[in-house]
Amino acid sequence: MSDKASGVSNEAVLAKTGLSWEQWFVILDGIDATKMSHKAIASWLNEHHAEIGAWWAQSITVAFEKARGMRDENQKSDDYAVSASRTIAVGVEKLFEAVASEQLRAGWLDEAIVVRKATPNKSMRITWSDGASSVNVNFYAKGADKSQIALEHEKLPDADSAAAIKIYWGEALDRLKALLLT
Known part of the structure; x- marks a missing residue:
């Protein structure tokens, strides 16, 4: 696992959310998030980890999608x-x-x-x-x-x-x- 995901350092995500990139990815792998839509992953994070806030839920979702090959570099939701x-x-x-x-x-x-x-x-x-x-x-x-x-x-x-x-x-x-x- 790289020290950065989606341009955000591991230290930054750890400081702001309490978990490292690797820990977030383990959580999302545990719910089989590779089979979920972007919206469903972000919603799940908001529901089960509301303390991180919507911005971090989106950032974690995008980083996970890129790390798992679900999203290309420069890709948004549909373009x-x-x-x-x-x-x-x-x-x-x-x-x-x-x-x-x-x-x-x-x-x-x-x-x-x-x-x-x-x-x-x-x-x-x-x-x-x-x-x-x-x-x-x-x-x-x-x-x-x-x-x-x-x-x-x-x-x-x-x-x-x-x-x-x-x-x-x-x-x-x-x-x-x-x-x-x-």
Whole structure:
């Protein structure tokens, strides 16, 4: 058993729930949770271990599903999602404009997108060029001349699409950073 499950250390789960990942997985194996749905596992944890709270019930369920091969990396309940972020040495206004402006965006993003909603210097909701998946983009000021873009691309159909789009976004955000720093 790894010291981490779903990105959470064994020490953290032990400190917050009183049990290690291995202990949680033994409990779930004991109820034959590999034959249960995500919702049923989380509900069982909420019912039988209410003291851990709903967030930990969900986290333990997802970690168990991944450890037992019931859920792929980046998989949500019925689709896939990936995230990416970059911190760039420019103000948040300049970063937001590089995404919001079609002309500036053409310098780093080679996909046709539809911006559904934008809150200046805060967030943007985008429909991706495939018309089916979407991207939630958040902007964070990290000082006068430093900001972060963090995005989640969701509603991806499968693990291969998720892996490909994860690479795509890493490269696209590198292009964005290069564009803004030249």
